Amino acid sequence: MNSQPITIHTHVYRGENRLRVALVGQHNSGKSTIFHAVASTSYRTGKLAGTQKPYAECPVQIGVDEVHLVDLPDINSLRNLTGADLEALKYLLWGDARPLVSRHERDKPPAPFSRPDIIVHVIDASVLQRSLELTLELAELGLPIVVALNMMDEAHRKGVEIEIDALSEKLGVPVIPTVALKGHGLTELFDQVLRSARARSCPLPQPPNPHIMEWASIMQKRVDIPEIQDAFAMPKNQLTMHLLESDTYFMSELASHFPEAVADVEALQQEAAQVLPRSLPEEIEADRHHRAVRLFEQVASLVHKPEVTWEEKLDMLFLHPRWGLVGSMAVFAAVLFMVFEVSTALDAMSAARLADMVSGWQPDTLSGVVGRAVVDGLIGLVGIVVPYMLPLVLMLVALEESGIMHRIAFVVDRFFHAIGLHGKVAVPFLLGLGCNVPGIAATKGLTSGRDRVVASLLITFVPCSARSAIVLALGAKYLGATGVFLLFVLSLLVIAILGRLLSHRYPEISPGLIQEIPSYAWPEWRPLMHSTWNRTSDILTIVTPLLVGGSVVLALLQFFGADVWINTALAPITLWALGLPAVLGVPILFGVLRKELSLVMVYQALGTFEVGLVMDWIQITTFLVFLLFYIPCISTFAVMLKVIGRKEAIFSILLSIGVALITALIVRLSLTGIESMI
Ligand SMILES: Nc1nc2c(ncn2[C@@H]2O[C@H](COP(=O)(O)OP(=O)(O)OP(=O)(O)O)[C@@H](O)[C@H]2O)c(=O)[nH]1
Numbered sequence: 001m002n003s004q005p006i007t008i009h010t011h012v013y014r015g016e017n018r019l020r021v022a023l024v025g026q027h028n029s030g031k032s033t034i035f036h037a038v039a040s041t042s043y044r045t046g047k048l049a050g051t052q053k054p055y056a057e058c059p060v061q062i063g064v065d066e067v068h069l070v071d072l073p074d075i076n077s078l079r080n081l082t083g084a085d086l087e088a089l090k091y092l093l094w095g096d097a098r099p100l101v102s103r104h105e106r107d108k109p110p111a112p113f114s115r116p117d118i119i120v121h122v123i124d125a126s127v128l129q130r131s132l133e134l135t136l137e138l139a140e141l142g143l144p145i146v147v148a149l150n151m152m153d154e155a156h157r158k159g160v161e162i163e164i165d166a167l168s169e170k171l172g173v174p175v176i177p178t179v180a181l182k183g184h185g186l187t188e189l190f191d192q193v194l195r196s197a198r199a200r201s202c203p204l205p206q207p208p209n210p211h212i213m214e215w216a217s218i219m220q221k222r223v224d225i226p227e228i229q230d231a232f233a234m235p236k237n238q239l240t241m242h243l244l245e246s247d248t249y250f251m252s253e254l255a256s257h258f259p260e261a262v263a264d265v266e267a268l269q270q271e272a273a274q275v276l277p278r279s280l281p282e283e284i285e286a287d288r289h290h291r292a293v294r295l296f297e298q299v300a301s302l303v304h305k306p307e308v309t310w311e312e313k314l315d316m317l318f319l320h321p322r323w324g325l326v327g328s329m330a331v332f333a334a335v336l337f338m339v340f341e342v343s344t345a346l347d348a349m350s351a352a353r354l355a356d357m358v359s360g361w362q363p364d365t366l367s368g369v370v371g372r373a374v375v376d377g378l379i380g381l382v383g384i385v386v387p388y389m390l391p392l393v394l395m396l397v398a399l400e401e402s403g404i405m406h407r408i409a410f411v412v413d414r415f416f417h418a419i420g421l422h423g424k425v426a427v428p429f430l431l432g433l434g435c436n437v438p439g440i441a442a443t444k445g446l447t448s449g450r451d452r453v454v455a456s457l458l459i460t461f462v463p464c465s466a467r468s469a470i471v472l473a474l475g476a477k478y479l480g481a482t483g484v485f486l487l488f489v490l491s492l493l494v495i496a497i498l499g500r501l502l503s504h505r506y507p508e509i510s511p512g513l514i515q516e517i518p519s520y521a522w523p524e525w526r527p528l529m530h531s532t533w534n535r536t537s538d539i540l541t542i543v544t545p546l547l548v549g550g551s552v553v554l555a556l557l558q559f560f561g562a563d564v565w566i567n568t569a570l571a572p573i574t575l576w577a578l579g580l581p582a583v584l585g586v587p588i589l590f591g592v593l594r595k596e597l598s599l600v601m602v603y604q605a606l607g608t609f610e611v612g613l614v615m616d617w618i619q620i621t622t623f624l625v626f627l628l629f630y631i632p633c634i635s636t637f638a639v640m641l642k643v644i645g646r647k648e649a650i651f652s653i654l655l656s657i658g659v660a661l662i663t664a665l666i667v668r669l670s671l672t673g674i675e676s677m678i
């Protein structure tokens, strides 16, 4: 029988025992890109004690293990540091612990968490030589290191070829090639991080030349005093090298805590200066530079520049630091075209035509009314499926399968992070401009847990085409272009503020996951159609009964003359809070079926098309603001049930009513205030 070896890890990194990993590297090497590729949206940021450069931290799930990942500010060298760089070094040495030498510093410890268990040294492979000096210094820290040889695409483009194995062997450190921008190699990187941490394998020592070694061993003897070593709590060799190089911080700490030892150390530095052609710090720096150059020459070579492939050209548009937005903007424009042109045309051809056909049917019997309500519900369904669900979901699936969605997500991530969301929901948000239903449905495939809930809740505040139509119809006529513009700006503002607030409601730091950007692929028709239909029908099973049922209930209410009760029941909102005519209660309630019907119902309720005759501009604005934000519609509620569950769906209704009321009230009061002033 064939038996497979089973690896049993003696140590699983989880919870309190999660592995602490620090991303260390020079400016622009890609640390933050790696961090954002694997972090969740709810990562934390902070500043190292008394400095201005922020770090970021987040737990990340890797299989059964969990790591606590810290993205540090850039660092060029470990020598002679001041300010933020020195604090970063102190974090690497001591974390939140306070060895004797730093106990007198009154600021907080450099970091609110322990020192890392392992370092991921992020290197820009396209300028490898520059980074290797730092690698040599990091090797002294006594921590396991994994090198992320990042920007391999750039290196490839410049024709720099690196022998990964040779580099890894010479450093005694695993080297993993990555293209952080696309998430390539990140799975291997973090797998290796776990392996190296378990093996506790430290880098090979990288001693300076024998010449310097002699001075180092003398220095080591002079400070090899248990009290000094305890006070600095760092690897002996590293302390020795810092003192040999007359590092300001370490020398001053030595002077203030062990004044008797300083004379010895300084005497040695001066002795060396007399013997050597250059000062000791200069000698050591030159030696390190020399070793880095030699290492570089041994492992790297310049080859003929390869041809740029079409994938690389496309990625210039999607992922390039400067041009990357161009591709995303083009896709957004295409999505908006679909939403505003194609969907509108399809709507006119399908649902609108059907609605026209039955408009003459005005039954006055109970069964007739129910029949008409069922037909209305079904037409409403057609109005969601044909113009919105099918084309927009098809577009979404195509964007996902082609690999474009991942690239857009990467580029716009930063903007969306500001409101606590992942860049992946950018396209669903745009779909929401057409109809919230496919927008919310899309979050199901793209996000999970907290991110999905927050994205869905926020998408309900994106003005869908039905709502925009009312704002455009009434707003353009009575408030002018500026008024309409300001109403949409208000939507954006409300979404941004709610995003921040909701991030507080769901603060749990969900661990990030490693995400790779897939290669480009032409979507295949059959799977595309299949997936589109699956997702649409999935939603229809829950939207249909609610839409038809809701339509019947409202028709019956109207049939039995409940209008007056409804208007009376809603008077606290319409009349008292918002100062609107009470007859608007019915259109507001019935609007949950299909918002665009609200407009017709408003005309009916007020008995005129000239809304301006019965309502002043403040009332019209208040009404539009309320309409813009309150419960979107029954279909949206249905899709929420499916995507985020009953509890959150009900919360969403309460939230939208609350936000609609509060915003409308604020707008009403401010406008009244402004009017009385002028
Ligand atoms: N071509 C290419 N660009 C990358 C890659 N990784 C990151 N970049 C880009 O390089 C730039 C710098 O990346 P960051 O992640 O901000 O670098 P950093 O190390 O955090 O920089 P500092 O925080 O300033 O130290 C960004 O514009 C990234 O989009 C990669 O693998 N390939």
Ligand SMILES: [Mg+2]
Pocket: 031, 032, 033, 071, 072, 073, 074
């Ligand atoms: Mg950064």
